[in-house]
Amino acid sequence: MAVSTARLTKMVVEQLTEALAAEGFVSSEPLDSAGGSEPGTRTPSWTSVWFIAPDSGVPHMTAAVEAYIQRGNYGGVGITARAWIVSSAVEDVLRGFSADALAKGGWDLNYMEAVNFGFFERPLDPGEISVGGEPGVVHAVGEFMRLLRGPVAEWFSRFGDSSKLLEVARAASTQGMDRENPHPVLLRAVVVLSVLNGRVGDSATLMDWYLRRDVFHKWDSLDRALAFDAEMSRRFPQYAQARGH
Template sequence: MGALEKLAEQIGLALVEVMAESGYGPLGQLSAARVAERDVEIRFNRFDSPLVAVNQQITAVISKKKSPGLVLIGWSNLFSRSIGEVRSQMDGQANLVDTISDPNLLGVVESQEFGQIVAPERAPLYFSIAAPSDIQREVTSFASVVSGAISGWFDARSTLSELTELARRPLATPWDQDNPGADRLRSVVILQILNGREDDAAILMAWYLNRNSYRNRDSRERAAAFDVALAEIFPTYARARKSIN
């Protein structure tokens, strides 16, 4: 094992310890092999995610980048395997992309890099680890961000009503300040159906279909394809949609 691989392994072990104190457990095993050539990811699942069928997850990315040693980058994710299973039954027109290289991506409700939440003007947020002596300081800082700003981000997305409100809001990015997030909206519509709120799902989808503009990955035609696919999978949703047409 090379020096970088050993450093990455030590970082991973330290992360598991501090993240457990913050209420998160690791998903799977850390493999630090070839960290000099590619990023290493460790995913953590919150022990007590408040929403049924949705997990609050943290992804810690250990990366070589250009700095000496390694850097640690964090991502906060809302993930639902159930949503992914529903979307995997749909074609590319409904799913925004023609081919899916990783089916797990279909289950992502929303994902943000830590820096986009803590200080968007300085994103991404790096935790630099050049030597083993840096590990405890940096992973502790990482866990502090999780317990602070990231916890607040999750708290604002801890109920279906909050997610429904967010689904209607613009997902502001440098290239689009006006339109809702296409994946987030699709995920929330499915989540409403899975929670027995087909009427709310139908209302949200009707509102989306009546918009005049969409993000560049989306269109009224793609949104309509998603609507049709949902109606085929969920007869209760089809009845709800007919009732408001």
């Protein structure tokens, strides 16, 4: 007898929760605005479960993983696994900034960076981890954990301390159409986070470097970056002093 997709989803969630707990991850409410399941229906077509890593390595920053479990067209479910770097402290600051000072794009204000687990092995088509039936749950959870312990752990390590954050903020984006310029959402978050963590001089230096660039990511512009710099100076007097404002 075939197992319902609701039952498969429940099994995936239970086994993922157990496997991730063994690695120190803790269940969490969703850390984005999408919520935990498809709204407005008794039988949602998708469910999203989140788990926070034991230590991001940086104060005021959270490393997390998400399993987005979606009902398949022909039975079974697919798991889209994502790694996230977010900061509620950054969100608290950016909430007071004008839209013209922020990068374009539809990210939540706590967002710093994210990646699909499948990107590391199939960057052009990350795909899903398929679960065709009950026997496939163990394999799917094992695949999730294999990627987590391997390329995803390495990806998390890129953000693993405040100095690494300053470096990765300057690097070209590794995803999306623009892979020549720094990601403007991440850069702004690192500027804010560095101030919050007492690295005001480093924050000011990073912003000075960014404003001296000739080219910006397609979601940014010199005018937007200057507006952000001005907002930071108004919000943080120590930053304004470090920037010479």
